[in-house]
Amino acid sequence: MFDPEPYPERPPVYVCNCFAVTEEDVRRHMADGACTPRRIASACKAGTDCGSCVRRIQALLARTALHREYESGAENLDEVA
Ligand code: FES
Numbered sequence: 001m002f003d004p005e006p007y008p009e010r011p012p013v014y015v016c017n018c019f020a021v022t023e024e025d026v027r028r029h030m031a032d033g034a035c036t037p038r039r040i041a042s043a044c045k046a047g048t049d050c051g052s053c054v055r056r057i058q059a060l061l062a063r064t065a066l067h068r069e070y071e072s073g074a075e076n077l078d079e080v081a
Pocket of ligand 1 (some may be wrong): 015016017019029046047048049050052053054
C-alpha cells in the first residue's frame with residue numbers, strides 16, 4: 001500500500017551552519033515577529049559569523065512574505081516581491 005509519508009520526520013534543513021540554525025528555527029522566529037535578517041540574527045545569531053547564510057535568510061523572509069500576501073488575496077504580487 002502507498003504510504004504518502006514514508007519519512008514522518010524530515011531531517012532538518014540547515015540555513016546557517018555556523019550556528020546550526022535550521023529553516024524551521026528561522027520560520028519560528030519569523031512567526032514570533034522577526035521580519036528582517038537583522039532581527040533573525042538577534043534571535044539566533046544566524047548570519048553573524050561568516051555571513052554566507054544571509055541571502056538564504058533573505059529568501060526565506062521574502063518567500064514567507066509573498067506567501068502571506070498570496071494567502072491574504074493580494075491582487076498585485078509584484079508590489080510584494
Ligand atoms: S553560515 Fe550563517 S553565519 Fe556562517
